[in-house]
Amino acid sequence: MPFVDLPSLTMENFEEEVLNSTLPVLVDFTAEWCGPCKMLDPQVAQLAKEWEGKVKVFQLDVDKAADLAARLRVLGVPTLALFIDGKMVARMTGYKPKKGIIKKFSKYLSL
Numbered sequence: 001m002p003f004v005d006l007p008s009l010t011m012e013n014f015e016e017e018v019l020n021s022t023l024p025v026l027v028d029f030t031a032e033w034c035g036p037c038k039m040l041d042p043q044v045a046q047l048a049k050e051w052e053g054k055v056k057v058f059q060l061d062v063d064k065a066a067d068l069a070a071r072l073r074v075l076g077v078p079t080l081a082l083f084i085d086g087k088m089v090a091r092m093t094g095y096k097p098k099k100g101i102i103k104k105f106s107k108y109l110s111l
Contacts, residue, residue: 005045006028006044006045006048006057006058006059007057007058007059008058008059008060008061009027009058009059009060009065009068010060010064010065011065011067011068014060014065014068017056017058018058018083018086019083019086020086021056021083021086023054023055023056024054024055024056024082024083024084024108024109025055025056025057025058025082025083025084026044026047026048026051026055026056026057026058026080026081026082026083026105027057027058027059027060027080027081027082027083028040028041028044028057028058028059028060028078028079028080029060029062029069029072029074029077029078029079029080029081030059030060030061030062030077030078031061031062031063031077032061032063034077034078036077036078036094036095037077037078039095040078040080040095040096043097043098043101044057044059044080044101046098047098047101047102051109051111054109054110054111055109055111062074062077072088074091075093076093076094077093078093078094078095079091079092079093080092080101080104080105082105082108082109084108089108090104090105090108092104
């Protein structure tokens with residue numbers, strides 16, 4: 001169940017939604033038990049609204065897709081990862097304010 005109103009990723013839809021996406025995709029790797037993840041959720045939800053039509057934003061619960069998180073070498077949560085043309089081009093782990101998130105990822109995006 002998503003923690004904020006964002007679509008969820010699963011092992012089943014990851015390839016279609018992320019790897020085959022024509023738009024950049026920001027994936028919020030999260031977990032229900034993670035305090036910093038809950039602090040990050042509203043900021044990710046705001047970015048999803050602001051970037052609508054330009055960047056797809058999803059949440060992935062690492063407890064429900066542990067194999068996928070491991071394959072992508074996501075070792076801690078929260079982790080935000082940006083995929084462009086099916087490749088991870090940038091990531092950040094830990095809580096950051098919205099400005100920090102934008103600064104990290106905007107150089108890869110045409111917003």
